[in-house]
């Protein structure tokens with residue numbers, strides 16, 4: 001089966017073509033245009049700008065994707081597009097493009113949940129569908145921090161989530177406090193590597209009897225720490241910044257890994273996935289790898305770096321499973337659902 005996919009839920013315009021069957025998966029072509037240089041000037045994503053920038057990019061990107069795969073529209077079996085969650089005006093650009101192509105090319109249309117895409121990104125890197133259930137995914141991005149129980153592909157339950165800020169959002173805000181550009185995650189990670197004495201911040205919600213997270217208190221602790229230092233010596237030194245970044249990263253990673261470890265035990269998890277932009281974080285990847293080395297009954301599926309941040313390859317992967325079940329949507333009915341929760345029906 002060949003799936004063509006489109007992703008425009010935030011600030012990446014992305015298209016991909018996936019070839020998949022019961023033996024394995026292969027990405028035949030994958031294109032990503034990142035708008036990050038534009039949004040960096042504003043210190044964060046500006047939704048209306050994101051939507052507008054998708055418009056001139058989407059058709060040339062589709063053209064390039066088919067050329068690279070050496071395929072034409074008649075070769076594909078279905079079109080998958082991100083239906084939500086995300087920025088509504090940005091989602092609409094991808095959805096309208098996909099529904100028009102579905103109509104003109106006479107190909108079935110699939111609406112994919114963006115968070116399900118992130119869950120599947122580790123599977124995409126694995127290349128085949130031979131995994132053991134129950135599985136768990138820690139989805140950590142700029143908008144979400146979720147522990148998702150995967151009973152089978154397509155059957156999800158959120159067992160824990162953030163009660164306030166998403167962890168990626170927190171990385172971005174701490175970076176801003178340290179005078180680092182958007183997106184903050186990679187910047188924090190880079191300077192944390194230069195730390196000599198990481199500051200000891202308390203990891204939040206370590207001792208609560210659930211799988212939820214909270215990051216706003218940690219963000220506030222960093223803010224007060226920075227303000228106090230600035231009172232003393234006005235401008236932070238590079239060394240101080242590195243120690244703060246490492247301390248924040250350590251505390252955030254510690255609670256993510258701790259709650260994951262508890263969930264592995266509570267649900268007898270056999271396969272662990274991570275997804276979302278923060279899954280690119282080296283400390284998080286290495287701590288989870290060490291955790292799984294001790295949990296020999298569980299296999300870890302880490303996505304390659306290019307599948308951590310938003311991309312259409314993961315949307316094609318999730319679309320494939322829906323196509324197998326003929327879970328299609330009419331082009332005249334599909335709508336953007338900016339708050340669509342994984343494991344639930346899309347709002348129509």
Ligand code: KG4
Nearest residue numbers: 141142143168183185186277278281309310
């Ligand atoms: O999944 P994603 O591309 O977009 C959303 O759906 O939100 O995630 C973007 C987030 C940003 O907050 C960014 O700072 C964070 O992922 N991020 C990282 C790293 N790379 C990206 N956070 C920590 N460490 C990284 N290396």
Ligand code: ZN
Nearest residue numbers: 141276309310
């Ligand atoms: Zn995302």
